[in-house]
Amino acid sequence: MQDHLIDRETLDFLLFDVMEVEKLFARPRFADYSQETIGAVLDTGYAIARDHFAPHNRKADENEPEFIDGEVKLIPEVAEALKHFIEAGFMSATADYDQGGMQLPFTANMAATAVFASANVATRAYPSLAASAANVIAKFGTDAQKAKFLGPMREGRFFGTMVLTEPQAGSSLADLKTSAKPADDGTYRITGNKIFISAGDHNLTENIVHLVLARLEGAPAGIRGISLFIVPKFLVNEDGSLGERNDVALAGLIHKMGYRGTTSTMLNFGENDGAIGYLIGEPHNGLAYMFHMMNEARIGVGTGAVALGYTGYRAARAYAQDRQQGRPLGNKDPASPQSPIIDHPDVRRMLLAQKAYVEGGLALCLFAASLIDECATAENEEARAEAHRLLELLTPITKSWPSQWCLEANSLAIQVHGGYGYTREYPVEQAYRDNRLNPIHEGTHGIQSLDLLGRKVGMDDGRAFDQLRLLIEETLEAAKASESLAGEAHALESTLARLKEVTAHLNQAMKDGEKERVLANASVYLEAFGHTVVAWIWIKTALVAATKLEKASTDEERAFLNGKLRACRYFLRWELPKTGMHFDRLTEMDDTWLSAENDWL
């Protein structure tokens, strides 16, 4: 079977030519790396993705995790794939050397994540969640907690989860009810019901380390009264051996439209005496710890969405080159051979749109990932603070934009395949089903839009927004001087001016007491903002392509670079103008849905 992983040439181009990852190698943390060694890491990632992840992608979809004999069982290929993944060091790729990690730049790791996810997003989710949980413990856990849990997690012997959602609360974390009672020995007894816990139970590892949000007795109501606890599936003895089963019970498996290879669970904590839990950090500060990892997790969601869109694009492209059907306009001779459907203009449109979405999305995710490296390793405090502000601003976009547009890419991939695309014989329908999760989890579109417009663009008097604007203006200066990109640059320049104007207008209106009316259209703002950012990312990418094109020596290289320029042109001409209407309505603070009565809807 042909696999349809993320195009390696594009990935290298984005990492090394556009994002200039090699600048990181001067930093002490990454001193052992070079373009060559990063390339070798990616070589390994591609090989494992191709040989061990992609082959069971469909099988895992068709054989959901099942609860058999008291255990959640997955098809054996998942454990096998993860064995190779862990052995190659991907489990703890970004972790410190002294924790057994590789100190891989976060950007390079996100690139590898994208490759694995393009092969099999559901299998990739298990180590991803585990690494996030491990990172929380590494950052906020006590030495004793690290000794017990972190080591085995970094080694891939224990996996982990993030346990937030409860049935009665959903996105409203203020309404969490799970309780924690102190025991005499300094531990806690956790009681409550949780839902939508990905990887909440499975037979992949010896143990599962749940990070659980719960409320201490007497804690303040709302989000200021939430603490974070380590609650292992099996207790761990002082010598590291496994002890008794903790009081955590699987209440049910959730059956989903897609992403079926990743177990989604309902978990009951404390049906008997209370599950034993260990407090992380200070009481009532649990959300802050959890959200410390949220930027990374949300960029991970965006990257997963990109990967699914990308695999669909690659499948559609291969199909369009291969499938013979119909003839060019004007050739009415039915005796002449049929043409590959890539020759049909509407198929070309759909391929170019997919390319613009998925490669634009990939560049966006890698840029956001590079900000995480900057936050951690930039030369001075100010540069780190600057990177952090920009990351805060761009996280809702990086999570949402690919979730929306790379799903659209998956729909186009089906359409290119025609009737075949709707069958389960071809991979594109699964990618479409899998990707529909991404606009929902780790904060819905609605939540992201409130984060962006209600918090991020106004924070520090709009400082993050100004930083982004300056970055875009810098790119625009260069692009205006480029013969092939001047038109695109002017288009983005006027969109940016409108975004600035609308943002100022809305910030002012919020200060003037119109917060409800402004935020009623937050998701529209998110969309217009996202398209503006991706237009910038595309011009940034195309500038590099244009420069390289001057010196390109082979037809293949020229085609590759012209493809980037053409996708940029598509995005600027066919996508960016969608923002115009959004800005019009935002400026008016349109209240079409806000002022409707409930029973008109």
Add this chain to the structure above:
Amino acid sequence: MQDHLIDRETLDFLLFDVMEVEKLFARPRFADYSQETIGAVLDTGYAIARDHFAPHNRKADENEPEFIDGEVKLIPEVAEALKHFIEAGFMSATADYDQGGMQLPFTANMAATAVFASANVATRAYPSLAASAANVIAKFGTDAQKAKFLGPMREGRFFGTMVLTEPQAGSSLADLKTSAKPADDGTYRITGNKIFISAGDHNLTENIVHLVLARLEGAPAGIRGISLFIVPKFLVNEDGSLGERNDVALAGLIHKMGYRGTTSTMLNFGENDGAIGYLIGEPHNGLAYMFHMMNEARIGVGTGAVALGYTGYRAARAYAQDRQQGRPLGNKDPASPQSPIIDHPDVRRMLLAQKAYVEGGLALCLFAASLIDECATAENEEARAEAHRLLELLTPITKSWPSQWCLEANSLAIQVHGGYGYTREYPVEQAYRDNRLNPIHEGTHGIQSLDLLGRKVGMDDGRAFDQLRLLIEETLEAAKASESLAGEAHALESTLARLKEVTAHLNQAMKDGEKERVLANASVYLEAFGHTVVAWIWIKTALVAATKLEKASTDEERAFLNGKLRACRYFLRWELPKTGMHFDRLTEMDDTWLSAENDWL
């Protein structure tokens, strides 16, 4: 379980107040009907849909048709539902009295179709396909063919299929290879492989009557050499009893993402001596016969898409009213009770968008259906010709627009449900999967767009287009005089002017030899055209609502009518402006994808 059928009040409003179906009752064919009797037919339809279609919608999705012991077996509920459907007369509702039909107006039948499809689109497909096949035989078959096949089809003892597609040809009907050889007895022997034949095999009826496109020996190449044949699964003796199994073999069942309750098959004709077939009408004229029913079939696809969007909207609305989560902006008191999520502006936005898509789509489909009644029964030749031209023009829109936007509605319905919407415990994910078929079958979006821009808008020197424009202008005159709709009318007026200008420009360019470049953007034209038409349909609907609102006497009635006005406002303010960018690019005859090299894509 709560069902989520099409809202009855809205259906009545559209049929009787907006489309004024009662005007038909003056025509001889419909003399027995009144608003009351149509209402009674719909009452029966709703009852059967609710009691016999909706309850097995999920079960049929989870238990696909299977090939067991030489037979394709469906869950028994399908046959049971269809028994009620047939007994109530829906099988042949629009057929002549002397064929055992009810002579129901096509418009009312399409309304009933929408109701059944909102309950269970897959079960509804079987009689729908059968009725289409029966209509072809009724129109073009010989008396002998009618005697053998039509009677049992009208009674629902035989079902039927439309057998067009072949693996090597797909949408390119010119490349069909299935052959027909004359036998000595005036019948034919059919040989060839067909794919994607919906309802191609099942255990629902005694017999299945395939209408098969095939090529007579020595026929011209291309679409001018295709004939149409009746090929029954079982031969029928002169006395009407069933004879031998014909040489039609099931080569495989196709497994799809959705619409799983409807069998999709690969059929092999003539693996042995050739399947016995009976020529319909003249040789080489088969496509014309098949396409005679195509307008109806395509409106049926649009209606199915609407029905799926509608059921999702109703489910989302019920969920949003019921589900408590979060609090209004400004209420930070976690001790206060949570609000229903319909209070959250972004949920309101998503509900209003769904309403605008599905109710606008329903009105569009009913309007197109009313044109079919006009084609058949309008007072004079000229009125019938006028209706036919308009129908030809609007068919690609009526097929495509709901397929695109009611699928989007299904995505929004999932989003309103959050994580729950992604699970198979709730109905919205199935509707989304089911609806993804509609942009593909009965002519893809791309095919529809070429039909619209390449054929329909230019036909008879643009006469159909002018007719539509005059109709829209008539509505606009009335709307401009209405206080509550003047703003909407002005918005549509300028969009219509642009559509007219762009259409003239493109028609001229095609005459000037730029056909390839113009048609390269046909799908964009289709989209802009569709939004313009639906904006008109919404203003037409809202005008009636505004008039009724003046005399409304209850809060419920006022809410109902205000809902129509608000959905119209949403569509005009948030949807129609999307056309602006499309018109810009169409005017330029942008060649972004056309002029790219294949290896840039």
